[in-house]
Amino acid sequence: MRNIALPVLLAASVGLVSCGSAPEEPIEQIIVSEPGGAAAGVKQAAATAPAADDLVSQGKAAFAVCAACHSIEAGAAAGPGPNLNGVIGRKAGTAEGFGFTDAMKASGVTWTEAELDSFMTDPAAKVAGTSMTAGAVNDPEARKAITAYLASLTQ
């Protein structure tokens, strides 16, 4: 958006170079919690993985993004999407009282935790032609939690 004159352009780059020499360190740094476990990779995160119950309650919270379309109580009427109570172990597109797309019915998927994870990652990639156009979950942790929550309702 800006149309800089040549000298300004050069000045800008020189500016960057000159102050590039000494990045300013914090003058005061209060560490409330140690950063050791901080940049924790997946492995470490798994070592201190929250207890399963915790995961379920996290999943319940994370399910909020699905709840706009999916009911979850046993026997509750379907919304824009089918009721997801007991979905784990169910064949895709077979829940009663919902008009699935042919794509979903013909997908041949049986909803396991792994299948759910990949569906949530990218619904249209998993079941091409599905009418579930929203609801993809990018965060793998959130997917895990939601799957755990759905599984807890099946048992």
Added chain:
Amino acid sequence: MNDTVEVEKPAKKKGKWTRRAFIGAGVAAGGALVVGVAVRPGNPVDSLKDIVAGGQGEELINSWVKIGADNVITAIVPHCEMGQGANSTIAQMLADEMDADWEKVRVMDAPADGNYVSKDALRVFAAPGFKGGETMEPTYDGLFTQISKLAGGYVTGGSSSVRSTGQNGMRIAGAAAKEMLVAAAAAEWSVPAAEITTDKSMLAHAKSGKSEPFAKFAAAAATQELPRAPKLKTSKEYKLMGRPMQRTDIPAKVNGTANFGIDGAPEGQALKYAAVKAAPIVGSRVKSMDAATAKGMPGVLQILNMGDFVAVVADGYWQAQQALNSIKTSYEKTDIDALNSNKMFANFGKALDEAGDDGGDSKASEGDVLGVMEGAAKKVEAEYRVPFLAHATMEPMNCTAWVRDGKCDIWTGTQVPLWARSAAAEGAGVGDDDVTMHSAFLGGGFGRRLEPDYVTQAARVAKATGYPVKLIWSREEDTAHDHYRPADISRFKGGLDKEGKLTSWNNVHCSTDEPAESPLVEFYDIPNVSVRNAEVEWPLKLGAWRSVGHSQHGFFVESFVDEAAHAAGKDPVEFRRELLAKSPRHLNVLNGAAKMAGWGSELPEGHGRGIALVRSFNSIVAEVAEVDMTKGMPRVTKVFCCVDAGFAMNPDGLSAQMESGIVYGLTAALYDEITLKDGAVQQSNFHDYRMMRMDDAPDIAVQIINGAPDNLGGAGEPGLPPAAPALANAIFAASGKRIRELPIAKHFA
């Protein structure tokens, strides 16, 4: 002729610079613009290959185009997608020259590693009027390559992407790629190249009935000689250029899968969040920080006094921001602790008084302004004023940084990936090459994301804490720590002769002009002109704001022309027609807008029409605004916009940019100002820095004139400058009230 929109500065060297000559050099030179063209050892394409063509069976034809085994063609574009759709249009230009199947064209951001520098963009951007001689060309090219590398010219700004990179880069890349594919097929089929036809990413030889997809010959094509001057299509031969092709970025934005800067994150890492608060006055520093409460708040991991800002790092963004809000800070004194807006404008006024009728820095001087003014039959004088403006992008400033093992990864939306890379390197204390930029869409740029200050901050915090950190500015932070569109005062004196013709024009203002032609009116036939600026000091950081200097001067110049028309007792359109007698393209645009609006026809009581015409970024735009003054506060009901951008590569995209420029321009004109009290910005959020909403927005109609198919103009900015003056002129027509100070709402409180 006064009509050339590109400002012609006197040529420094003899000889005519032609685009063709430059293109040849540009493609062959293998400098920054085209990073080698064939895959050969030692060619930079080799090192880039793995980055951009990682997939199986993918071949890189030249650095700007890639053909996959599935015959999908990817345009690698050194510009950013910030809603303007330029990358898609640039890909369209490539695809057309290549005869590619648009359904199977993808766009990819060029990696920000210094190898993709749009020398052409920089050329248009940095020295729009410079035209070197033919013999100088190689040096000039070299110079630009150097500068681009130095300054990191992977820049999206100056409404330049389509007319520079698209026109002088992508089209050549596409045409070259096609010729190389044809040559490869000709060799394989043992037929003359001239007998091979291309269409929809297929090569065909009619006589033998042979037909194969591009992909089949991608590898062989990459070993062909680079055509030195590939033949470009004429506008009559265009198949995709000039057509409203669907933008490649839209599906992801509609289905929610689009990746914006704020979505960025290292894979498999638990992110931490940072909230920041900078010292409120430019140049001030944190003196003390009391974080007693913050320390005990949930989720808080670290609290930092970085000298120029305070940061809290926490498990969640909300936690970080809440804790930050509880911190009490005091600041060192500065020279401008007592400054407020009135005082600043008074200083501007003083500088203008000193410049008087002939002082200051001359920007244009033609004829004898003072003498002719002296003898004018009628004199018109006016002073206009505009405030500082913030960008208010919908996606607030944010950057995710992870610094470890001497390396730094950055996820952010930026208009300047290479400057941002340097900014990150500076903050992280590593070299530029140790920084990996992960590109993403920008949730609005408007010039704000030309400044990578938030990137440096994120890198500093990430380095200090060791966490991968997502740093997000609150809306308050964004509003109060922008790089603002400069406030300005502009004074005019005009002289009219007996026939009511404008014979002298004397203007002085404060802002330094970017681009240089923004205050100039050479397309208007005024024999005596003086345009000057007076130097002042700025209490805030300044930046480029959509259309830059045109945003102020469009309002100043076109308001004054309107006042002059009324003083001459002439209709504002008629008055401009006379002034545009020697500028046929401008005149066409003016007439186009007037016709669309039914200029001169009856309007209901209390309604009015105003017109304005501004040339910016090599495009000419006229707008007629209709206003309803019957409800107290002015309501813009309609805007008719006529634009000549040379040639509309994607008319749908050009119209959309006109509409968006108009809405952005009207928002500022009607509602917004950034003011200073005690040296600090007073506004903080959308309650005191309003956005135009759907119910305030006018109906907009856009008409396109393709007035110069080989002389393209920009799209992202030119729709904006005429909006404010058209509205102010309409208010005058409806009510007799002349608005000389923005925002308009101030005058109707």
